[in-house]
Amino acid sequence: MSQKLQKLHGNKNYLLSWRFIKNRLMTIFAFVTLGIMLCILVSILTNLIINGFSGLSFFTLFHMTAPQGLPGGLLNPILGSIIQVGLATLIAVPLGILGGVFLAECPNKKLSASIRFIADMMMSVPSILIGLFVYIILVMTMGYSAFAGACALAILALPVIARTTEEALNMVPVAIHEAGFALGAPKWKVVFLVCLPAARGGVITGILLAISRIAGETAPLLFTSLGNSDWSWNIFKPMASLPLVIYQYADSADDIWINLAWTAALLITIFVLCLNLIARIYVDRRRKKDQSL
Amino acid sequence: MAIFQSKNRKNNQILPYLFTSLTWCSGALIILIFIGLIIELCWQGRQAFSVFGFEFITSTTWNPVKQQYSAGVSLIGTLLSSCIGVMLALPLSFGCAYCLSELMPRFIARYMTATIQLLAAIPSIILGMWGFFILVPLMSKYVQPFLKQVFGNVPYVEILFSGGTFGVGILTAGLILAIMITPFITAMMQESFANTPSMLKESAYSLGATKWEVMRHVTLPWVQKGVIGGIVLGWGRALGETMAVTFVIGNAHHAGWSLFTSSNTIASLIALEFSESTAGSLKMSSLMALGAVLMMISFIVLFCSQLLLKQVLKSR
Numbered sequence: 342m343s344q345k346l347q348k349l350h351g352n353k354n355y356l357l358s359w360r361f362i363k364n365r366l367m368t369i370f371a372f373v374t375l376g377i378m379l380c381i382l383v384s385i386l387t388n389l390i391i392n393g394f395s396g397l398s399f400f401t402l403f404h405m406t407a408p409q410g411l412p413g414g415l416l417n418p419i420l421g422s423i424i425q426v427g428l429a430t431l432i433a434v435p436l437g438i439l440g441g442v443f444l445a446e447c448p449n450k451k452l453s454a455s456i457r458f459i460a461d462m463m464m465s466v467p468s469i470l471i472g473l474f475v476y477i478i479l480v481m482t483m484g485y486s487a488f489a490g491a492c493a494l495a496i497l498a499l500p501v502i503a504r505t506t507e508e509a510l511n512m513v514p515v516a517i518h519e520a521g522f523a524l525g526a527p528k529w530k531v532v533f534l535v536c537l538p539a540a541r542g543g544v545i546t547g548i549l550l551a552i553s554r555i556a557g558e559t560a561p562l563l564f565t566s567l568g569n570s571d572w573s574w575n576i577f578k579p580m581a582s583l584p585l586v587i588y589q590y591a592d593s594a595d596d597i598w599i600n601l602a603w604t605a606a607l608l609i610t611i612f613v614l615c616l617n618l619i620a621r622i623y624v625d626r627r628r629k630k631d632q633s634l
Numbered sequence: 635m636a637i638f639q640s641k642n643r644k645n646n647q648i649l650p651y652l653f654t655s656l657t658w659c660s661g662a663l664i665i666l667i668f669i670g671l672i673i674e675l676c677w678q679g680r681q682a683f684s685v686f687g688f689e690f691i692t693s694t695t696w697n698p699v700k701q702q703y704s705a706g707v708s709l710i711g712t713l714l715s716s717c718i719g720v721m722l723a724l725p726l727s728f729g730c731a732y733c734l735s736e737l738m739p740r741f742i743a744r745y746m747t748a749t750i751q752l753l754a755a756i757p758s759i760i761l762g763m764w765g766f767f768i769l770v771p772l773m774s775k776y777v778q779p780f781l782k783q784v785f786g787n788v789p790y791v792e793i794l795f796s797g798g799t800f801g802v803g804i805l806t807a808g809l810i811l812a813i814m815i816t817p818f819i820t821a822m823m824q825e826s827f828a829n830t831p832s833m834l835k836e837s838a839y840s841l842g843a844t845k846w847e848v849m850r851h852v853t854l855p856w857v858q859k860g861v862i863g864g865i866v867l868g869w870g871r872a873l874g875e876t877m878a879v880t881f882v883i884g885n886a887h888h889a890g891w892s893l894f895t896s897s898n899t900i901a902s903l904i905a906l907e908f909s910e911s912t913a914g915s916l917k918m919s920s921l922m923a924l925g926a927v928l929m930m931i932s933f934i935v936l937f938c939s940q941l942l943l944k945q946v947l948k949s950r
Contacts, residue, residue: 360844360847361844363844363846364844364845364846364847367732367845367846367849368737368845368846370725370729371729371730371732371733371737372729372733372737373729374725374726374727374728374729374730374733375729375730375733375734375746375750377726378726378730378750378753378816378817379749379750381753381813382749382750382752382753384764384768385753385756385760385761385764388764388767388768389760389764392767436660436663437660439656439657439659439660439661440657440660440661440663440664442657443657443658443660443661444661446657447657447661452661453661455665456661456664456665458940458944459664459665459668460664461940462668462933462936462937462940463664463667463668465867465870465871465874465932465936466668466671466874466929466932466936467873467874467875467876467901467928467929467932468874468876469874469876469901469904469905469925469928470671470675470874470925470928470929470932471671473675473904473921473922473925474667474670474671474674474675477674477675477678477922478670478674481913496667499663499664499667500664503660503664527649527650528650528653529649529650529652529653532653533653553755554755556757557756557757557758557759557760558757559757559758559759559876559877560876560877560901560905563905563908563909564908584757584759584877587759587760587763588759588877591763591766591767591881602763603763606759606760606763609757609760610756610757610760613755613756613757614752614755614756617751617752617755618752621748621751
């Protein structure tokens with residue numbers, strides 16, 4: 342190395358030396374890869390907007406899906422998606438927050454470490470397998486239903502919420518924790534009335550990210566809520582949803598259906614990206630606030 | 635202060651008990667779901683496992699008429715497409731991470747990171763649709779004929795690039811998977827790059843090292859395990875991806891050497907065949923057995939990645 346360096350100092354053509362060229366090449370390579378990824382993102386978004394925006398009309402938003410050949414809209418899949426994702430959130434948020442509290446507060450460190458390990462793995466388990474699992478335990482006994490779909494989505498959201506809640510709780514200063522105990526409060530009061538409110542930023546971010554993750558999930562819904570071309574309020578019956586409609590319509594040969602699929606895709610993407618942006622901005626704001634404190 | 639004053643005695647006895655039991659239950663629920671997932675899939679697939687035995691994994695037939703099912707083709711498809719995905723994602727994500735964490739000014743890099751992460755938020759079905767309508771025509775028109783022209787006459791390699799250029803196939807599926815997991819691996823790499831002590835980097839700079847040399851000889855050796863863990867985790871994600879792959883892989887039960895041939899993966903096969911099989915049939919059981927096989931593979935991969943990442947956390 343030192344010999345090389347000596348050589349370098351003697352070398353007048355430093356700018357042409359192999360080290361320098363290699364550095365330049367790697368820099369160019371790095372910027373090119375970043376450019377490729379940005380191009381892909383732009384291509385996806387522009388295609389979604391070009392193909393999906395024309396179908397985004399009042400007619401589409403306020404009419405139900407129709408058989409092939411008839412003019413149809415997306416009202417029932419939109420409402421179905423909202424109902425199922427909402428129901429999944431209702432199931433997953435309390436369980437996830439309690440799970441996060443358990444992970445953060447459990448006195449048995451070995452147990453909480455193994456649960457943390459499993460939760461981390463569950464975040465990456467193929468979503469189609471979660472769908473099969475819910476099919477086995479719920480659909481086989483009570484038939485296809487929106488409730489089963491919501492359960493599958495809730496299982497997907499659960500580890501995300503639990504882990505983010507735990508991380509947010511661990512960020513709460515120990516002094517606040519101890520102040521609660523010093524006043525004679527029992528543990529549940531300290532956790533729910535002191536620590537969780539102090540950690541609410543992280544918890545809300547986790548919930549938003551979990552919702553944005555499950556909103557576009559298709560595979561688990563295939564086996565659980567099945568899809569429905571008709572109107573249905575009953576959560577114990579099959580229900581339509583946007584991802585399933587995309588899956589069904591995009592594979593068809595009908596141009597109108599394909600356009601509707603693009604519109605549905607645009608709707609989901611706008612929803613998911615907005616949620617994501619809100620979560621990120623929220624995180625940034627809180628970080629700034631913490632720094633200023 | 636008022637919130638800490640207990641209103642009555644009874645409250646004080648029930649609520650702590652409730653708190654402990656509820657949190658314990660939801661903690662246990664996570665374990666129960668995970669173990670239940672593995673056991674139920676194996677249990678439901680028992681019929682297929684007992685009928686076909688070990689041949690279920692090694693054989694390549696999928697014949698609903700003769701009632702013969704096996705995982706061979708889709709297993710190869712799954713492994714091959716995800717490996718292509720990881721191999722393509724590796725340079726892409728390394729380049730992005732290098733660019734974002736070392737080369738760009740901080741304030742631009744922050745926005746760029748958020749932009750790249752938006753790609754990770756796009757649902758897989760939308761990526762699949764984009765692949766089907768945009769990427770597949772591009773592949774069949776330009777990329778596949780080009781690859782054929784370049785490698786068509788190279789012995790041994792040509793087999794990989796033979797066959798019709800229809801755009802769909804394992805290569806396209808690998809490409810879509812690469813796009814899906816690149817933002818993910820990039821985030822992991824950025825995180826580990828940021829954990830390198832700046833003292834080490836600065837001492838290398840002070841010796842006259844270029845940015846690339848610092849990256850190659852200081853940062854990369856330091857973060858080795860984290861980077862590998864991130865890559866393995868990305869691979870685990872690619873293994874079970876369903877929707878995006880179903881759109882572009884062509885869905886034919888066919889195994890060949892060519893990367894252009896239509897094939898299927900375990901996940902895409904389950905998604906496609908599920909609606910055509912009745913509950914309790916041998917086919918349904920075979921699909922569940924496929925799910926069990928996929929679960930085993932992803933379990934091993936995810937386990938390894940978590941172990942690698944845990945070691946990094948400990949050493950910090």
